[in-house]
Amino acid sequence: xxxxxxxxxxxxxxxxxxxxxxxxxxxxxxxxxxxxxxxxxxxxxxxxxxxxxxxxxxxxxxxxxxxxxxxxxxxxxxxxxxxxxxxxxxxxxxxxxxxxxxxxxxxxxxx
Amino acid sequence: xxxxxxxxxxxxxxxxxxxxxxxxxxxxxxxxxxxxxxxxxxxxxxxxxxxxxxxxxxxxxxxxxxxxxxxxxxxxxxxxxxxxxxxxxxxxxxxxxxxxxxxxxxxxxxxxxxxx
Numbered sequence: 001x002x003x004x005x006x007x008x009x010x011x012x013x014x015x016x017x018x019x020x021x022x023x024x025x026x027x028x029x030x031x032x033x034x035x036x037x038x039x040x041x042x043x044x045x046x047x048x049x050x051x052x053x054x055x056x057x058x059x060x061x062x063x064x065x066x067x068x069x070x071x072x073x074x075x076x077x078x079x080x081x082x083x084x085x086x087x088x089x090x091x092x093x094x095x096x097x098x099x100x101x102x103x104x105x106x107x108x109x110x111x
Numbered sequence: 112x113x114x115x116x117x118x119x120x121x122x123x124x125x126x127x128x129x130x131x132x133x134x135x136x137x138x139x140x141x142x143x144x145x146x147x148x149x150x151x152x153x154x155x156x157x158x159x160x161x162x163x164x165x166x167x168x169x170x171x172x173x174x175x176x177x178x179x180x181x182x183x184x185x186x187x188x189x190x191x192x193x194x195x196x197x198x199x200x201x202x203x204x205x206x207x208x209x210x211x212x213x214x215x216x217x218x219x220x221x222x223x224x225x226x227x
Contacts, residue, residue, distance in 0.1 A: 042201060042218035097142050097161055097213040103153035
């Protein structure tokens with residue numbers, strides 16, 4: 001969706017390196033969901049952020065929502081081949097019970 | 112564990128055929144969604160339903176219809192399949208969160224449909 005821009009579109013990193021994926025909107029995000037998708041499969045929920053400045057971590061993945069609630073970043077520390085896949089952000093933009101999704105970021109991790 | 116299942120992982124149909132994609136969830140969720148996913152375009156919402164027999168158009172409903180006769184089941188119908196409907200189709204379900212917002216969506220494994 002053009003309402004939600006993800007960057008970069010794709011990323012290749014060496015195993016062990018850190019990386020960041022961004023999700024940006026021109027509108028306020030009332031909830032921001034990060035998902036991971038392995039090629040050809042469904043989406044797996046990673047974490048959800050609601051409050052400005054909120055930060056959550058799960059294993060080596062940390063997600064933050066900025067104070068203005070218009071941008072979220074997903075940071076992976078010491079990347080591993082198991083982190084490879086497509087990362088998508090989905091946002092509650094107060095359109096009722098729908099989420100708006102970004103186009104996704106393809107991550108490849110080289111061993 | 113929430114489980115969302117889709118009737119087929121892979122499907123090949125001919126142009127003009129009527130195609131049914133089925134989705135079943137076992138968590139008593141009110142909301143169910145059908146998306147299609149295409150490279151570079153991300154997930155696009157086709158239709159969603161917030162209750163039995165209720166449906167609302169998403170962003171790209173043309174060429175599709177849906178049916179929700181039971182709470183756990185949401186079907187996507189391609190009345191006359193066309194080659195531009197070749198795509199990955201993903202079903203999802205959710206419950207409203209405590210604040211009445213959309214809540215986390217749980218996704219099925221997807222159906223890769225090829226129309227020849």
